Amino acid sequence: MNQAQFPRPKIVVIGAGFGGMAAVKALAGCDADITLVDRTNHHLFQPLLYQVATAVLSPADIATASRVLLRDQKNAQVLMSEVVGVDADRQRVHLAEGEDLPYDHLVLATGAAYSFFGHDEWAKHTQVLKTLDDALAIRTHLLAAFEQAEQSNDADTVRRLLTFVVIGAGPTGVELAGTIAELARTTLAKDFKHIDPRMARVVLCESGDRVLKAFPEKLSAYAKGALERLGIDVLLDQPVSEIDATGLKVGDLRIDTGNILWCAGTAARPAAGWVGAEAASNGAIKVLPDCSVPGRPEVFAIGDVSRFEDVSAVPLPSLAAVAKQQGAYVGHLLKARIAGAAAPAAFRYNDLGTMAVIGRAHAITHLGRLDLTGFIAWLAWSLVHLMLLVDFRSRLMVYVNWSWAWFTRGRGARLLAAAPVSPAIVARKLPGHP
Amino acid sequence: MNQAQFPRPKIVVIGAGFGGMAAVKALAGCDADITLVDRTNHHLFQPLLYQVATAVLSPADIATASRVLLRDQKNAQVLMSEVVGVDADRQRVHLAEGEDLPYDHLVLATGAAYSFFGHDEWAKHTQVLKTLDDALAIRTHLLAAFEQAEQSNDADTVRRLLTFVVIGAGPTGVELAGTIAELARTTLAKDFKHIDPRMARVVLCESGDRVLKAFPEKLSAYAKGALERLGIDVLLDQPVSEIDATGLKVGDLRIDTGNILWCAGTAARPAAGWVGAEAASNGAIKVLPDCSVPGRPEVFAIGDVSRFEDVSAVPLPSLAAVAKQQGAYVGHLLKARIAGAAAPAAFRYNDLGTMAVIGRAHAITHLGRLDLTGFIAWLAWSLVHLMLLVDFRSRLMVYVNWSWAWFTRGRGARLLAAAPVSPAIVARKLPGHP
Numbered sequence: 001m002n003q004a005q006f007p008r009p010k011i012v013v014i015g016a017g018f019g020g021m022a023a024v025k026a027l028a029g030c031d032a033d034i035t036l037v038d039r040t041n042h043h044l045f046q047p048l049l050y051q052v053a054t055a056v057l058s059p060a061d062i063a064t065a066s067r068v069l070l071r072d073q074k075n076a077q078v079l080m081s082e083v084v085g086v087d088a089d090r091q092r093v094h095l096a097e098g099e100d101l102p103y104d105h106l107v108l109a110t111g112a113a114y115s116f117f118g119h120d121e122w123a124k125h126t127q128v129l130k131t132l133d134d135a136l137a138i139r140t141h142l143l144a145a146f147e148q149a150e151q152s153n154d155a156d157t158v159r160r161l162l163t164f165v166v167i168g169a170g171p172t173g174v175e176l177a178g179t180i181a182e183l184a185r186t187t188l189a190k191d192f193k194h195i196d197p198r199m200a201r202v203v204l205c206e207s208g209d210r211v212l213k214a215f216p217e218k219l220s221a222y223a224k225g226a227l228e229r230l231g232i233d234v235l236l237d238q239p240v241s242e243i244d245a246t247g248l249k250v251g252d253l254r255i256d257t258g259n260i261l262w263c264a265g266t267a268a269r270p271a272a273g274w275v276g277a278e279a280a281s282n283g284a285i286k287v288l289p290d291c292s293v294p295g296r297p298e299v300f301a302i303g304d305v306s307r308f309e310d311v312s313a314v315p316l317p318s319l320a321a322v323a324k325q326q327g328a329y330v331g332h333l334l335k336a337r338i339a340g341a342a343a344p345a346a347f348r349y350n351d352l353g354t355m356a357v358i359g360r361a362h363a364i365t366h367l368g369r370l371d372l373t374g375f376i377a378w379l380a381w382s383l384v385h386l387m388l389l390v391d392f393r394s395r396l397m398v399y400v401n402w403s404w405a406w407f408t409r410g411r412g413a414r415l416l417a418a419a420p421v422s423p424a425i426v427a428r429k430l431p432g433h434p
Numbered sequence: 435m436n437q438a439q440f441p442r443p444k445i446v447v448i449g450a451g452f453g454g455m456a457a458v459k460a461l462a463g464c465d466a467d468i469t470l471v472d473r474t475n476h477h478l479f480q481p482l483l484y485q486v487a488t489a490v491l492s493p494a495d496i497a498t499a500s501r502v503l504l505r506d507q508k509n510a511q512v513l514m515s516e517v518v519g520v521d522a523d524r525q526r527v528h529l530a531e532g533e534d535l536p537y538d539h540l541v542l543a544t545g546a547a548y549s550f551f552g553h554d555e556w557a558k559h560t561q562v563l564k565t566l567d568d569a570l571a572i573r574t575h576l577l578a579a580f581e582q583a584e585q586s587n588d589a590d591t592v593r594r595l596l597t598f599v600v601i602g603a604g605p606t607g608v609e610l611a612g613t614i615a616e617l618a619r620t621t622l623a624k625d626f627k628h629i630d631p632r633m634a635r636v637v638l639c640e641s642g643d644r645v646l647k648a649f650p651e652k653l654s655a656y657a658k659g660a661l662e663r664l665g666i667d668v669l670l671d672q673p674v675s676e677i678d679a680t681g682l683k684v685g686d687l688r689i690d691t692g693n694i695l696w697c698a699g700t701a702a703r704p705a706a707g708w709v710g711a712e713a714a715s716n717g718a719i720k721v722l723p724d725c726s727v728p729g730r731p732e733v734f735a736i737g738d739v740s741r742f743e744d745v746s747a748v749p750l751p752s753l754a755a756v757a758k759q760q761g762a763y764v765g766h767l768l769k770a771r772i773a774g775a776a777a778p779a780a781f782r783y784n785d786l787g788t789m790a791v792i793g794r795a796h797a798i799t800h801l802g803r804l805d806l807t808g809f810i811a812w813l814a815w816s817l818v819h820l821m822l823l824v825d826f827r828s829r830l831m832v833y834v835n836w837s838w839a840w841f842t843r844g845r846g847a848r849l850l851a852a853a854p855v856s857p858a859i860v861a862r863k864l865p866g867h868p
Contacts, residue, residue: 058492060847067625191501413494
């Protein structure tokens with residue numbers, strides 16, 4: 001234990017996502033003691049989480065133990081624990097169990113969770129996709145629906161079981177809908193004797209007037225066409241008004257289903273209240289140009305938990321690239337501050353472009369003035385995501401799994417632990433007649 | 435649906451393990467309707483399950499959806515459901531939900547579960563390894579123990595958290611102990627700041643007088659030496675007399691630990707009672723030389739749920755190879771019977787040898803008169819297991835994961851979903867002093 005006369009400053013980083021991990025990495029070599037706190041033991045590559053949910057990849061392919069990533073960084077330790085609050089005046093972080101964590105500098109990188117726009121009762125009828133456990137729950141739910149349908153003699157029950165509704169046509173919603181459609185139309189197509197999985201209905205609901213509204217209109221139109229060519233019903237301008245155990249109401253349409261995936265709204269996790277900071281309507285902490293919290297120069301907020309407005313007052317988008325750049329910026333700022341050097345200029349987001357993928361071989365990419373669609377965009381998407389994966393092992397495993405899925409249209413992670421038990425099975429087919 | 439005047443015979447196979455899957459495969463082309471029932475949706479390569487439990491492999495690497503394996507077999511269907519009983523007189527299988535399954539021929543391939551020798555209360559303090567869920571539970575428990583130890587200031591608590599006891603020195607016990615020792619001594623060695631994972635204590639307890647007693651004595655002695663070189667305490671002739679929430683008593687020795695892995699005794703799953711058959715002391719159904727149940731020529735039992743005695747009244751061992759050969763035999767027998775051809779001669783086990791692996795580069799193999807030890811045996815073990823893996827994708831993924839683990843000593847599947855919460859954490863170290 002370091003008990004020197006002048007103790008080293010303590011930096012606590014909450015959240016091991018893109019922002020938090022980038023901040024810790026940027027602090028390498030800094031004369032400080034850094035503690036990275038996360039409720040899980042891993043850094044997760046969230047952009048590919050939908051592929052775990054749809055049985056293409058395994059959890060281990062897109063997650064790496066935080067300790068492994070920081071193994072060689074002498075000034076950093078990892079603490080697997082849940083933060084429940086912050087005492088910003090006494091500069092201490094409260095944990096769910098054990099003693100407080102004191103800090104001299106605090107980086108909030110807790111990200112966002114899903115928001116149901118005031119309809120919290122919808123949560124229990126829908127599935128969301130933020131964590132590995134979420135992804136495995138969706139995978140179980142999807143695969144069980146087909147197993148249950150195979151065992152039912154009732155046409156309405158089968159139709160209900162094989163109707164999948166995705167709410168929200170942002171990148172996650174589009175990617176999930178596309179991959180579910182392909183799961184039904186190709187991977188599972190020939191594996192059942194009583195049902196035809198290709199008859200599954202996939203509906204993508206969007207309250208706005210186009211899909212992927214962060215992209216130029218031309219690319220949105222291309223994406224809608226690509227989704228429809230995959231057999232997906234794309235419903236635009238159709239807000240959801242009801243969700244219950246038997247289905248949902250979208251615009252004037254009632255859809256009977258137990259498979260509802262919520263990809264619509266997100267809200268920042270509750271860090272603003274912890275430090276008494278002003279929050280935007282989605283709960284995100286409004287930060288100053290150096291990513292610090294107004295009135296608390298020792299506290300920073302980055303990534304989805306923060307709201308950073310550029311010179312024209314437009315908030316930065318919820319993207320891994322924003323979180324990573326902010327994390328690196330804050331890391332360098334703290335390093336300079338602790339070394340007594342000049343503070344860097346205000347944070348500026350370097351927009352490297354955005355991409356979204358639609359199924360097996362289509363994507364759209366918006367890179368400055370260069371808009372790409374189709375297979376060439378998908379190739380760009382694949383390469384960029386492989387390069388962004390955090391370590392070489394993940395890259396290798398994802399590459400192998402993708403190659404397998406691409407050439408065989410199979411999915412390696414089609415696993416169900418136990419027989420699905422559901423009241424939806426009203427009658428079992430008499431067996432012996434495959 | 436086939437509603438011909440002479441309905442095709444119905445064959446029900448219970449269990450999608452090595453025996454059941456081999457029986458269904460051998461029935462390809464048979465003029466019958468086959469239903470394979472299993473509570474999970476996958477065929478599991480159990481010999482490598484210990485590697486999922488120790489974070490080397492992912493579940494998807496060693497499990498494949500049964501539907502994929504039987505996709506091209508027109509006369510077979512897969513039913514994901516739980517069997518709760520059999521009415522052997524009326525020839526019907528009872529399922530946990532839905533209607534009965536009628537059969538003309540029944541193959542019981544339900545395998546074995548763990549047995550606690552009359553101490554069922556030990557089950558709640560120990561972990562077993564039979565299913566993918568078991569393996570993931572052990573993985574969570576092992577990784578959480580190190581995370582909790584890292585957060586504790588109390589030397590006794592750390593010692594207790596980092597003591598791992600494996601009970602039973604059969605192949606599974608030896609393989610688990612070896613891999614846990616390597617996890618602590620190499621993979622995790624440099625990832626913590628407050629504890630030294632290499633100090634972890636791994637104890638392998640065996641009530642008999644040598645490890646791997648199914649092998650020749652010379653190989654057992656080699657294996658014991660190899661385990662001890664990995665730093666494992668091997669306790670022979672030490673029966674377990676107590677297990678509770680705080681530890682266990684082995685011989686006269688009390689060991690404080692919350693990490694107890696039970697690999698000692700197995701008992702057949704309760705199929706003998708279903709069909710009113712005579713069972714051996716471990717619950718296995720005593721079968722005739724054609725693997726059928728005495729008095730019920732239409733019912734067969736294969737693999738771990740059966741007890742098959744050779745001419746010298748020695749029962750066949752609990753091995754994947756036995757189950758596979760019996761499954762193939764029963765499949766061919768039924769195929770001949772349904773075609774009106776002559777029945778094959780009595781089943782004869784073709785012993786291809788046995789192997790066990792000790793850690794990263796040591797194994798023993800007993801192949802007829804050829805006994806191998808060390809790295810050459812490990813190479814043989816690796817090649818045989820890769821070849822036995824059920825489909826090419828699994829082979830590829832396991833090969834990639836093994837290569838990774840071998841060269842880097844890392845483990846790719848070190849994942850914990852949520853912060854471990856344990857009363858064992860009596861005091862948290864003050865952070866900021868890595």
